[in-house]
Amino acid sequence: MAKSLRLILMYLRHNLMSALAYRVAFMIQIVGMMLNNVMLLFFWTVLFNRLPTLNGWGLEGVITIYAIVAFGYGVAVVVFGNTFHVAEVIAKGDLDYYLALPADPLTHLLVSRMSIAGWGDLFFGLLIYCIALPAAWRHLPLFLFLGLLSGLVFVAFNVLVGSLVFWLGQAQNLSSQLGNALLTFSLYPIDIFPGVVRVLLYVLIPAAFVGSIPAKLLMEFNTFQLLELTIFVIVLCYVARLLFMFGLRRYESGNLVTARG
Amino acid sequence: MSIITVNNLTKVFTTVEKQPGFRGSLRSLFKPQHSQVEAVKGITFSIADGERLAFIGPNGAGKSTTIKMLVGILYPSQGQAQVLGKTPWQERQALSYQIGSVFGQKSQLWYHLPPADSFDLLAHIYELEPFAYRERLAELVEIFEVEPYLNTPVRKLSLGQRMRCEIAASLLHRPRILFLDEPTIGLDVVVKQRIRDLILHLNQEEGVTIFLTSHDAGDVEVLCHRAMVINYGAVIYDGGVNDLKHTYLRTKTISLKLGTPWRGFEFAGVSLLKQKGYGVKLEVDTDVASIESVMAQLLSQYTIVDINIDNPPMESIIAQIYERTPESRSPAVSASSLAVE
Numbered sequence: 001m002a003k004s005l006r007l008i009l010m011y012l013r014h015n016l017m018s019a020l021a022y023r024v025a026f027m028i029q030i031v032g033m034m035l036n037n038v039m040l041l042f043f044w045t046v047l048f049n050r051l052p053t054l055n056g057w058g059l060e061g062v063i064t065i066y067a068i069v070a071f072g073y074g075v076a077v078v079v080f081g082n083t084f085h086v087a088e089v090i091a092k093g094d095l096d097y098y099l100a101l102p103a104d105p106l107t108h109l110l111v112s113r114m115s116i117a118g119w120g121d122l123f124f125g126l127l128i129y130c131i132a133l134p135a136a137w138r139h140l141p142l143f144l145f146l147g148l149l150s151g152l153v154f155v156a157f158n159v160l161v162g163s164l165v166f167w168l169g170q171a172q173n174l175s176s177q178l179g180n181a182l183l184t185f186s187l188y189p190i191d192i193f194p195g196v197v198r199v200l201l202y203v204l205i206p207a208a209f210v211g212s213i214p215a216k217l218l219m220e221f222n223t224f225q226l227l228e229l230t231i232f233v234i235v236l237c238y239v240a241r242l243l244f245m246f247g248l249r250r251y252e253s254g255n256l257v258t259a260r261g
Numbered sequence: 262m263s264i265i266t267v268n269n270l271t272k273v274f275t276t277v278e279k280q281p282g283f284r285g286s287l288r289s290l291f292k293p294q295h296s297q298v299e300a301v302k303g304i305t306f307s308i309a310d311g312e313r314l315a316f317i318g319p320n321g322a323g324k325s326t327t328i329k330m331l332v333g334i335l336y337p338s339q340g341q342a343q344v345l346g347k348t349p350w351q352e353r354q355a356l357s358y359q360i361g362s363v364f365g366q367k368s369q370l371w372y373h374l375p376p377a378d379s380f381d382l383l384a385h386i387y388e389l390e391p392f393a394y395r396e397r398l399a400e401l402v403e404i405f406e407v408e409p410y411l412n413t414p415v416r417k418l419s420l421g422q423r424m425r426c427e428i429a430a431s432l433l434h435r436p437r438i439l440f441l442d443e444p445t446i447g448l449d450v451v452v453k454q455r456i457r458d459l460i461l462h463l464n465q466e467e468g469v470t471i472f473l474t475s476h477d478a479g480d481v482e483v484l485c486h487r488a489m490v491i492n493y494g495a496v497i498y499d500g501g502v503n504d505l506k507h508t509y510l511r512t513k514t515i516s517l518k519l520g521t522p523w524r525g526f527e528f529a530g531v532s533l534l535k536q537k538g539y540g541v542k543l544e545v546d547t548d549v550a551s552i553e554s555v556m557a558q559l560l561s562q563y564t565i566v567d568i569n570i571d572n573p574p575m576e577s578i579i580a581q582i583y584e585r586t587p588e589s590r591s592p593a594v595s596a597s598s599l600a601v602e
Contacts (some may be wrong), residue, residue: 005328007386008386010382010385010386011382013380014371014374018371018372018373021373021374021414022373038403079306093332094367096329096334096367097367097369099332099333099353100332100333100334100357100362101357101383101386101387102354102357102358102386102388108386169277199302249337250336250337251334251336252274252335253325253326253329253334253335
């Protein structure tokens, strides 16, 4: 655990150094991503100008969801930058590098890339939370913790679907679609969906755990639910890791770097 | 003492066979036909501490698959292997502290950062003591002469400079075995020679066991004293490089650009391969005629503008070995039996 934490910090440092080799590109990507997110949120403000609430959710609730998801997503792609590339790395045979070194291969794989635009998401989430919501700073530690949990759901779910490559051989599209679906659905309040879809968003794609559930917790705190969420995330991470490690037995490596789909 | 022992190591890949065309794609979707490809077919060998082994064979022969199993990256389908007393795929992490690997085509250096930063990161990954690391780094920097560009981003280094850093990086943790997969690929002659010297130095000064794959006959000749040829997943030659050389590296080609028209050349052991205008290509059987005597004779008869002396490519040496082994699955031929042929 301590080893993994050290590895994470080391890579954070090196990834940042590498990104800062191109300062202007670095800044443009961050600011660009923040603007992009502002536009997305803008549509909701237009909607809530016309109707006061949507199945119990108001503008404030949606902003809370956006803040959490953006921050969590930011943490996932900044610290664990390969989150959305797990399937690709396995299919291309790039696991070789991580397997040849003594560090834990899953952690090592995840941290060895950093999405620069992800810093934009991370800052955006933090900013709208502090600016747009009243008395937000009082719950800041809770917000950070919930954001971290939601980031871990992103990471674990993508590891889970990325590991499908071990069995299916070619599943980059499937896993990236599932990964993106998690992000897309997490941005909507869970209660606007009809019953069956809602169940799917709890079970198949854990979108509810990324956005709506932590947002509700921030608005209306409940110790028991927080505990539940924390345990769920830990179990999800554990299962994802188990599946990945099990899949390694089936890893085929390969020099197929330039093969076309 | 054996440092690597491999017994009946086998790796089978399952692939889906597909008929050509769209119809074939549809058929493979609903009724996939699986076929088993035996990439490595029950190979057995052992390597002693301090050996320099060349592991050669054409593309797709099973070289990389074998190395990847020995490093612990791939699980075998069958068979056993012990590297430094450990089963690689079961004790991969523990083993990785004691072995190093350099893959010519896959870099372990950070592209946008100077090598010094990559070295630092690797030192952390290998959990080296800061003081011991600094001492080791200073030593490697001196041997590999990478001081001048230690702080230049890797993307600005030449391939040769990068490769030296690459090998230095894999030695930070003082591995006992070094696996090199085509370390001289794409390098010019001078740099190639330099890399070879360095690898030799490592073996002699630090006792590092060298396990090398290459398509360069020069690498094999200069660096290694033992060669193992593998094809279709089976070992077809295992013996001394000198025997391999005597048996198969018997010819050299001389390419000439003449200043005067070609009038023919009579010399025992020399045959004309190609002649066009002032360009001539000769093959010399080095058992019959020495390169020196052929050159002297040539210089006395012609004005020579340009000259090249080459070994036959590795590929053709291997091709010769196949010609002598009727079946690709026949058991490994020992050096001695090859030599008498």
